[in-house]
Amino acid sequence: MHSVHTVAQLHEVLADFRRAGDRVALVPTMGNLHAGHLALVERARELADRVVVSVFVNPAQFAPGEDFEEYPRTLEADRERLLEAGVDVLFAPRTGEMYPDGVGAVTVRVDRVTEGLCSGTRPDFFTGVATVVTKLLVAARPDWAVFGKKDYQQWVTVRRLVRNLLLDVEIEAVPVVREEDGLALSSRNRYLSSAHREMASGLYRALRTAVRTGENENLDARGVEREAWTMLEAAGLDPEYTEVRRRGDLETVTDLQGPRVLLAAAHLGGTRLIDNLEFGSPDRTLEDSGSCR
Known part of the structure; x- marks a missing residue:
């Protein structure tokens, strides 16, 4: 496995691959890798001849007072896991390499799909994500x-920025990877105390119960959101939002007729958890498959 730290080094390695006719898949990460990341690597290996994994803790997506300094950095352990997973290139740039004129010198902003949900409490988050992904x-x-x-x-x-910046790359999605009790894997799960870890699976249970209740009792979108909120509180979590949106493009909806996704964020102690559950009938007019160019 090649380990590179500069864009020039990355270009040199990838040029050799492309001269051989190999196709390349990229898996962007912030490191502290777990089984969820490795599922992305596995899918990348299915798609492409060569796999690049980036490890970069992006300062542009952390607001003041968030956990940028505390965010777990485990590069050597990540390197070993990627080597075992058959990754061809680890790209681990430093901040100055990614932001040569400083963080914020150039930004990428995506409209509409970044409105509401996580933007409610993290207003600059998606600009940071869109910028570093670009x-x-x-x-x-x-x-x-x-x-x-x-x-x-x-x-x-990411799908929207790729479409609108006319980038020649296909975006592939992998379903949520969960623990046995349903908790979605996340690098921030390590912040949970043992007691909060036992409670954290209540997030996924609340989503499942709310969707099932909505379908059985013919609720509208607001009814499902209220049900999820109540379930989260009953499980001892502090809800930040529960929202039903249209699957694939996050347009606001009022009913459950069609492809939907229930999204939620909640807090346990100082740890913020997010999760979602797709449901409803498919709609072939939406770009709702796993990939899009």
């Missing part, structure tokens, strides 16, 4: 980039 796609020029649906709003945002 930089990674320009640097690696992959044929595919693979993202997880656990960060659903982020996945939709």
